[in-house]
Amino acid sequence: MTDALFRPFETALDANAALSQLQTATAGADDGELFLERSCTEAIVFDDGRVKNASYNGSEGFGLRAVRGEVAGYAHSSEISEAAIARCVETARLAVGEGGGVLADAPAGTNKKLYTDENPLDGIAFAAKVDTLAEIDAFARALDPRIVQVSATLSASFQEVEIMRPDGAITRDARPMARLNISVIVEDQGRRESGGVGGGGRYLMDGLIDPNHWQPMVREALRVALVNLDAVPAPAGIMDVVLGNGWPGILLHEAVGHGLEGDFNRKGASAFAGLMGQQIAAKGVTVLDDGTIPDRRGSITVDDEGTPSAKNVLIDDGILVGYMQDRQNARLVGVEPTGNGRRQSHAHIPMPRMTNTYMLGGDTAPGDLVADLKDGIYAVGFGGGQVDITNGKFVFSCTEAYRVRNGIVGEAVKGATLIGDGATAMKQIRGIGNDMALDPGMGSCGKQGQWVPVGVGQPSLMIGGLTVGGSAT
Structure with missing residues (x-):
């Protein structure tokens, strides 16, 4: 073991001393770890022809956890020092009590490298980033005189983590x-509408500031805005x-994905609890959570407990075959962790979370799905949404949608919301397109006050009998 535990931080923290404190905290526990983190973020907002906001934030710290049964003791600090860790040991041990647990084996290692380990905040001068945003603004305004406002945000972050186990194993990412x-x-004749696009992933900024990348994005944002104008x-x-x-x-992420996270199912709080091996979706529906896709926003080489990410099948041909698990919930229900133990930062305890969650494609051309729609809605873009995990009920707002009659796509509609419940919606899938695609990399998922980056994806789908909220016909 090296003398300096957190080498990226250049912090004078003796590894053996830190390990000794971790072992004290987890003596008699089932599991636990010392999670150390350093992160930095930068965001530049260019709005209405000028830099509206430019921010940079750096932070570092650790979280110390001891787990016994269903209870976890967790303490964290933004000061990485032996003294700070020692202060956290007593709090973490509250979960252990008299002990008696058998410490779980450490996660298996991995040699995977799913993304670069370079810092995307480096390499491009601040002035060049601002110039790119100004070029985006000018390009957009030159496209159409009806554009009255342009907003563009360029952001990046870099997170370095080290996870020490009580056996001395260290995982870095x-x-x-x-x-x-x-x-x-x-704006046209006093009516204003907006359109937006976004995306990114686990890579450097070079590709994002290339005009060949952002010019199509500007055109797409304008297209959506003009559609909504009419x-x-x-x-x-x-x-x-x-x-x-x-x-x-x-919609799949919210209405179904959260309901397949291990903690909700172990506690019986999910609409899908106790349904393992049963038909919960239409035939042909296969859903995966895959953290191993290179460079994707939701991908992780290892999760925040050190477990390598995996390609996990959740629903296979409509049958529920798996949940997403962290180490604690997996151990309590007697299965293997799936690499889904995630946390927002060192100040947060890990829990089962999605990575890139998507449905596999079918064999129907997307145009044929629309052609089969007698009287309904063709929903292309979505904004915000919410779901009740206990019953799977969801509400989603559409940012781009069209009325369809007798298979013909008609006028664009505004203010449409889709209302239903995940369990019913999955069984009412009547057609699956052959055009599966992942999102452009803009998802962030909230759960119990924690936010983590995620990815979503699906083919075109026909779902029968959803409630559409709008204005009365």
Whole structure:
């Protein structure tokens, strides 16, 4: 073992002393770790022709955890020192009590490298980033005189983690992230509408500031805004819906994905609890959570407990075959962890979380799905949504949607919301497109106050009998 535990931090922390304190905290426990983190983030917001905000934030710290049964003792500090760790030992041990547990084996190692370990905040001068945002603004305004406002945000982060186990094993991971968001507001005859696009992943900024990348994004944002400029009020009622591919997978993420996380199912709080091996979706529906896709926003080489990420099948041909597990919940139900133990930062305890969650494609052309829609909605883009885990009920707002009658795509509609429950919606899938796509890399998932980056994806889908909220027809 090296003398300096956290080498990226250049912190004078003796590894043997830190290990001794960790072993004291976890004596008699089932599990535990010392999670050390350093992170930095940068964001530049260019709005209405000028830099509106530029921010940089750096932080570091550790979290010390001891687990026994269903109880976890957790303490954290932004001061990485032997004294700070010693202060946290007593708090962590509250979960252990008199002990008696058998310490779980450490996660298996991995030689995978899913993304670069370079810092995306480096390499491009601040002035060059601002110049790119100014070029985006000028390019957008030159496209259409109806554009009255342009907003563009370039952001990046770099997280370095080290996870020490009580047996002395250390797992390290360096996690880059870069992202570009663009939105425009158009005005015509006193009516204003907006359109936005965004995306990124675990890579450097070079590709994001290339005009060949951001010019199509600007055009797409403008297209969505102009579509909404001509949109009419959405109908209301129960009708069939065709969802577009890619980002509309956020509905799958919320309505089904959260319900397949291990903690909710162990506690019986999920609408899918106790249904392992049963048909919970239509035939042909196969859903995976895959943290191993290179460079994707939701990918992780290892999770925040040190378990290598995996490609986990959750639903196979409509049958529930797996849940997403962290180490604690997996141990309590007698299965293996799936590499889904994630946390927002060192100040947060890990829990089962999604990575990249998506549905596999079918064999139907997307156009045929729409052609089969007699009277309904074709929903291409989604904004915010929410779900009740206990019953799977969801509500999603559409950012781009169209009315369909007798298989013909008609006018764009505004204000449409999709309402239903995940368990029913999955069984009412009537057609699966052959155009599976992942989202462009813009998802962030909230759970119990913690936010982590995620990915979603799906093919075009026809779902029968969803409630569409809008204005009365």
